[in-house]
Amino acid sequence: MNERLLKYLIYVGGAICLYAFIAVREEPLYNAVLVEKKVPEHFEFTKYGELYYFSQISHFKEDLPKPIRKFRYSEKQSKLEDADIVTFGDSFFDFSRVKTVPERLADSLHKKVHAIYSFYPFNYLNHIGYKRSSKKVFIYETVERMIPIRFDQPQNSQEELVDWGSPGIGRKMLDLVFPKNVEERLTTLLKGSYLTRPAYSAISTFKFDEFGYISSKTPLYSLRDKPWLFYYESVNGEVTGFYYHHSQEEIDKYCDNIATMGKELKEKYNFDFVFCPIPNKYTLYFDKVDKNAKYDDFLPRIFKGLEKRGVDYVDVYDEFIDMDSVLYFGTDSHWNDKGAQIAVDKIIEQILK
């Protein structure tokens, strides 16, 4: 009896695991079992804030506005060649739980806007074979914590062309059998499938309530007035984090590399470069968890360095820090509608200058 039962259990377990094994390699099978379907190209496809999903502790559930279509997939997206303004950068400009920044710019200025979601302009422009044409405003957006990573080395126009060509059959086979992010996809399956999500969330909440455990990806949090979660990269003592003190040499290095990038974009592509760093959520709201913390003025020091080098920039930090109202979502890394609008007003001010 026991033996037969165990045998069936093994076969059923094997079949479930086989499904998971194939599902992490085949999008439709993957999506079929997820409670919240993953939408390609949309990182904010979920119901709650992105930071909630690291632990799925029920206390941090916060309903966020449903994502809307991204500007770069809409009919409003202009061709790059025809655009007056190019927005280039990270997730803040692309964040579609609120009307995206490129769309606001296009609507407010009645200009042609082309939005690009990428981090390294020379690689990207080389890859699409873009040639110098009419003058454009090129707004480079980056979240604060990525500045030390992206500008530790010069990003210059001499960069090798990244081979984005389609892979051969051998490569495709290897990628299918050994996908790079298999552990991450299995984790998403564990956290998000109909079969395992309730148990995962219940265990996480129990661990949090009884032992204070939370994902190392969101080590700092607050539940005082409302749920707040902060992403680990922006709260640690590493170069990306709030508790790291950036030396003046480091600030100068980043500023030099930003200035060089702007200069080369102008020379090679006739782009008027505007640097637009977005403050980390923790930079603005660290007092929610650590009243005694002190900001090392990373962004103001960067702006001072850019000023010296004659680089145009948008200082949203200065605007944000003076605001009494909350400009970011508590359980997501990104800004809310008000935050996005203040940033857009500031960008327009800079463009019209």
Next chain:
Amino acid sequence: MLFNSLNFIVFFPIVVALYFAIKPKFRWVLLLIASYYFYMCWNYMYIVLIIFSTVIDYFAAIGIAHYKSGKIKKALLFSSLGSNLGLLFFFKYYNFFSSNVNSIMDGLNLFHHLPTYSFLLPVGISFYTFQTLSYTIDVYMGKKDPERHFGIFALYVSFFPQLVAGPIERSTRLLPQFHKVFDFNYERIKNGVALMVWGMFKKVVIADRLAEYVNEVYNNPHAYGGLHDLVATFFFTSQIYCDFSGYSDIAIGSALVLGYELMTNFRRPYLSRSIREFWQRWHISLSTWFRDYLYIPLGGNRVVKWRWYYNLFITFLISGLWHGANWTFVIWGALHGIYLVVAIVTGDKREKLAGKMGLPKFPRLVNAGNLLWTFGLVFFAWIFFRSNTLGDAMLIIGNIFDFSTYSLDLQLFHFKADFYLSFILIWALMLVEIAQEKYKLLEKLKVTSRFARWGIFLFLIFSIFVLGKWDETDFLYFQF
């Protein structure tokens, strides 16, 4: 692929289900594919090295058995040893060797430098190289007939449960098992799963919890005082045991589910009453490998005394180097060699002294003293093993003996409860080990009520989910 990963948790049930679903004559094919897949999940390029070793040793062993001439046999043996150890040297020791040679060159004002290369160390290379070496040596010594079935031999080299961190199996034990057919057996599978769960508990609940504190202190030795160093070393002593014996338990358990018996790798080493006993209980598959293929061929103890001491010392020195290309491992090995030699040299005198003091009348006291003394020696040697550099090791030792640096700030622990929980878990594990040693706990559990057994099993599963650290951390022994 790591045992403590979702990838493995998905992979293993598929392999087990298919294993019992297909005809037994095809099982070796399934296990070989599964083993290669298991390894290639880490880095698919490096499977070439395993295939290379497999081909070389397969033909070398057949050649050794085929030819009558001693010279040809020897040539074939050396071709196998040369190619396997050559790969091991190149990937694991070349950079260590060249950087040391370059330092000497600098010291002599000779500015010719050997190049250094940056490549990934193939996971488990020391383990599978030693396993396959033992096979060719056994065939050469006439202890084993060569394996004619290439697929089975390839499986012997790459069998996934023990591929990347042992136990280092012997061909005489493991190869014949691949020719057997194992039926579905409830008791065996149950025991295998229980062992896997126990291993997982030791790894993710104890070892990975301790790792957080140990890594912080040992990676920043200048930032912490003596008490932190002392606690971190105590934690490391438990971490490395739980990590490695946990891995071994999962390996042995998963092989057992499929029907294969792997050798015991740990037998409650911290209950040893001498260093000699410690090495009969710690990483048994490696220490017996060194005994059989290095110490005994060197002459073992059947030589003049100085040569015996030399054989012991050199065996431990090489064993230290086997663990990693760093002077810290060499010193760790050398320390254990010295411990053993000193124990032998002073054995008679210590016994006489103990007799004069009347200690034999108090055997329990003597046992406890020996146990503590052995633990202290092992504890001290672990400082070198864990330190990133010799300088760090000396700093930590200095701090431990400098009581003015003692203070214990628990900010280090992200979750303070973890610090106290770590102590509780270590002591709980100790009690389990003592109970097993003295009262054969496992055997008693087997005859206890089903309710109690299931209670313990579910408690362990629950702890793994609730208290386990699941931020994918490597097993310590993967780097060796």
